[in-house]
Amino acid sequence: MHLHQLHPDRGYDTQAFETAERARARTLLDLLSEARAGLREGVDPALIARERILTARLQAKMERQIQLLVAGGDSVAADAVAAEIRQGTAEYQRLDAEILAASPRYATFAAPDPLKIARLQHDYLDAGTLLLEYAPGDRRSFLWAVSRAGFRSYILPGRSTLDLLAERARESMSSATDRELAQSAPAALQALSGAVLGPVAGELGTRRLLIVTSGSLQFVPFSALPSPANPAEPLIAGHEIVNLPSASTMAFLRRTSEGKSTSKLVAVVADPVFAAADPRVTGSPGASNAGTGPEQERAAAFGRTTFDRLIFTRREAENILALAPPNAGFSALDFDASRALVLSGALRDYRYVHIASHGLVNPFHPELPSIVLSLVDRGGKPRDGFLQAADIYNLKLNADLVVLSACQTALGKDVRGEGLVGLARAFMYAGSNAVVASLWTVPDRSTAELMRQFYHGMLKENLRPAAALRQAQIALWKDSRWTRAYYWAAFTLQGEWK
Secondary structure: OHHHHHOOOOOHHHHHHHHHHHHHHHHHHHHHHHHHHOOOOOOOHHHHHHHHHHHHHHHHHHHHHHHHHHHOOOHHHHHHHHHHHHHHHHHHHHHHHHHHHHOOOHHHOOOOOOOOHHHHHHHHOOOOEEEEEEEOOOOEEEEEEEOOOOEEEEEEEOHHHHHHHHHHHHHHHHOOOOHHHHHHHHHHHHHHHHHHOHHHHHHHOOOEEEEEOOHHHHHOOHHHOEOOOOOOOEHHHOOOEEEOOOHHHHHHHHHHHOOOOOOEEEEEEEEEOOOOOOOOOOOOOOHHHOOOOHHHHHHHHOOOOOOOOOHHHHHHHHHHHHHOOOOOEEEEEEOOOOHHHHHOOOOOOEEEEEEEOEEEOOOOOOOOOEEEOOOEOOOOOEOOOEEEHHHHHOOOOOOOEEEEEOOOOOOEEEEOOOEEEEHHHHHHHHOOOEEEEEOOOOOHHHHHHHHHHHHHHHHOOOOOHHHHHHHHHHHHHHOOOOOOHHHHOOEEEEEOOO
């Protein structure tokens, strides 16, 4: 980009974009390609069994490390477990390489290359779509705006400035009760909008915006930023907004979705049972006698003591199923909303998969987020209900869309050069073309209303998911009860929009 400033007619900005795109896309493309190519099929079952055992051991050690760190005091034991995790991770990587070398398909496997500008413009961007790709830097940051007919680059403030603006904007939106933060939201959002959208304001028009971000910008929904054209309105009022890990990921998902078909419409998993004191448990002893079983201990490892029932997730499920044609919907509620159900393959052939529950981000291992499903059986006995990213990677889905109607499901470990690695990435690996997930702790009641309107757009009006989400978010923004971005902006769509 420095060379571009010195010689603006030599195409250095195009080379800069393609270099940044390679850096962002390489790991994810390899991961997605490996999953879709089925490279583990035909491998010696003994190797696969070793992989599963090693994965389970690593997970157990990570949970032990979390417990030690949460309890505090025994730093020597925590350090020893950390050393075992590093050793186990290295062993897993060696085994993974051995599995790939033994794969009958690996010799013919070729991961797709990141996109070049000309191909991106010709094959994947229509006249109504604009790609905005951001690359934060220490002294200055860069923005590339790519349309079907044009390409322009812009210089933005450095990473520290963008981080400060993004943090203020996110805090002002994601707080449920802090009145001072809520009052500061307009100024905080306007400041960030001016920094990241102001330079490109003349190109936005009313086009669909594909957003590729890094660092702190990944934690802010662009949908809620004031529109440069009309600061009184959020950006979503005039634009359909889609988030992408990279432009090349979009192209890969579109290619691999060709010929994919689903025989069923929508599956909903909602309203799990979290405790033996829940009235749905046979002979429930009541809250005073609930005790502290393994599910409570595991919750404590995530900084939680209990999980409240999310009664409005049941309303979500009922609303969605009421919108579907007769016999076109499947629901797993109460005790059936379980980790075992998800892992059984029951969701494989549905076009839309909706999971409504609690979401957790592990404070010590953000790369290991979870969705909390039923933690007890019908008799109140504990069972594993933590659906983790590692579980999801092993699923096989044919979904056009997975909706994670839970808290913080869009978050994960921010890996430099790769972006957020978490639940959304895991579901894309498992076969979903797109994922709707949340950036903060979402309120139960307004989320149920947002999802009702979202699915009405898809199932009754035949809107694409991105268009349906936009319509639902605008409806809540215009509703006096839900005007604040806190109620509607947390959910973002990642992946394919067509």
